[in-house]
Amino acid sequence: MREARTSRILAMGGGGFGTGPQDHALDAYVAELAGNDHPRICLLPTASGDPHEQISRFNVTFRRLGCRTSHLSLFRLGDHPIAVRQHLLDQDAIYVGGGSLLNLIAIWRAHGLDRILDEAWRGGTLLCGVSAGSMCWFEAGITRSHGKPRPSWGLGFLRGSNSVHYDADPDRRPSFHEHVRRQAIPGGFGVDDGAGLLFEGTELAEVVTARPDAGACRVEVRDGALVETRLEARLLEASEHDPAGLDPALVELKGLRAASRPPLGLRR
Numbered sequence: 001m002r003e004a005r006t007s008r009i010l011a012m013g014g015g016g017f018g019t020g021p022q023d024h025a026l027d028a029y030v031a032e033l034a035g036n037d038h039p040r041i042c043l044l045p046t047a048s049g050d051p052h053e054q055i056s057r058f059n060v061t062f063r064r065l066g067c068r069t070s071h072l073s074l075f076r077l078g079d080h081p082i083a084v085r086q087h088l089l090d091q092d093a094i095y096v097g098g099g100s101l102l103n104l105i106a107i108w109r110a111h112g113l114d115r116i117l118d119e120a121w122r123g124g125t126l127l128c129g130v131s132a133g134s135m136c137w138f139e140a141g142i143t144r145s146h147g148k149p150r151p152s153w154g155l156g157f158l159r160g161s162n163s164v165h166y167d168a169d170p171d172r173r174p175s176f177h178e179h180v181r182r183q184a185i186p187g188g189f190g191v192d193d194g195a196g197l198l199f200e201g202t203e204l205a206e207v208v209t210a211r212p213d214a215g216a217c218r219v220e221v222r223d224g225a226l227v228e229t230r231l232e233a234r235l236l237e238a239s240e241h242d243p244a245g246l247d248p249a250l251v252e253l254k255g256l257r258a259a260s261r262p263p264l265g266l267r268r
Contacts, residue, residue: 005124008033009157009199011134013164013191014098015210017061018054018130023194025236026210031065033126033198034093042091043071046107047099047132050075054097062095074111085116093126096133101152102145104132114155121157131164134196138162140185142176149175151185158202161188167214168193177226180219187220195233207233 010033015023034041043058045051050073059069072087073080088094094117096104108114121127127137135141136154142163143152149172151161163176179185189197194211197204207216215233219226 005035006200007121007124008126008205009121009137010126010128010196011137011158011162011189011191011199012128012130012194012196013134013166013214013216014131014168014193016130017057018098019193023210025238026194026196026208027061028065028238029196029208029210029236030093030095030126030128031062031067033128034067035126036092037066039067039092040090041067041069041093041095042088043069043095043097044074044113044129044133045071045097045099046074047097047101047104047136049099058095058097067093074107074113084111084113085119088113088116088120089123089125091120091125093128094120096127096129096136098129098131098133100145101132101135101141101143101154104136105152105154108136108155117155118157127157128196134164134191135162138188140188142172142179144169144172151179158199159186161185162197163188163190163219164193166190166192166217176219177228181221181226183221187218189231190217190219190228192216207231208236209233210236 017027041062043055045054048054055071062069137157138154138161139156139159140151140153140161142149145152163172165172173190176190180187191197192214194214195209195216197216198206209215212235216231218229218231
């Protein structure tokens with residue numbers, strides 16, 4: 001039986017395994033938080049329609065970090081049935097990819113994943129993700145599911161709102177400010193690409209970043225005025241778990257060893 005662990009969520013603004021070596025330290029941080037020597041980590045690529053390319057990059061990245069990877073494709077359950085609840089509850093970490101927040105929440109609710117993910121989180125499984133996979137844990141986020149940035153509701157595990165790609169999408173920040181100022185959505189956080197918010201329980205524990213110029217802001221209304229406050233972020237450094245800091249031969253060996261382990265769930 002897995003020992004009890006604190007409920008944690010890592011909400012990243014963007015980047016990660018899909019953007020190349022600049023965010024290796026962020027991927028390594030996910031693997032470190034997952035714990036164990038070879039943690040089990042499952043990708044939920046629902047928000048972008050379960051694309052094979054995203055699944056492949058995820059597998060390569062996290063197997064090199066010593067993780068036992070799997071993915072859950074809700075779009076292909078008919079062809080590849082799986083015991084969804086049991087598989088997710090067996091994970092040390094669940095990683096949610098980017099895409100459409102609006103579609104993500106609708107599909108999850110149709111399959112009952114909102115309840116399963118809540119159960120996993122309360123049981124100590126690390127929940128994490130980028131973009132839509134970051135905003136989904138909050139009450140609301142700013143999504144481009146409709147084209148122009150506008151609010152969309154999340155699962156509400158964490159209080160407040162989250163606007164991702166804060167430094168990379170010039171239209172998203174003013175939309176976030178406008179809707180928080182009008183109290184259409186609660187105040188919350190703006191998170192840059194390459195940065196993440198780590199919550200223990202429902203409280204912010206730290207802000208981390210793989211990029212020296214990236215971080216996060218708290219956005220709220222005080223005395224009728226919108227206030228944006230830059231938060232202190234810890235710069236993640238390359239570690240022995242980070243492929244960027246390893247000898248290429250050792251990286252390849254770790255990847256081969258991870259790939260040779262028995263498959264978990266649905267693998268490409």
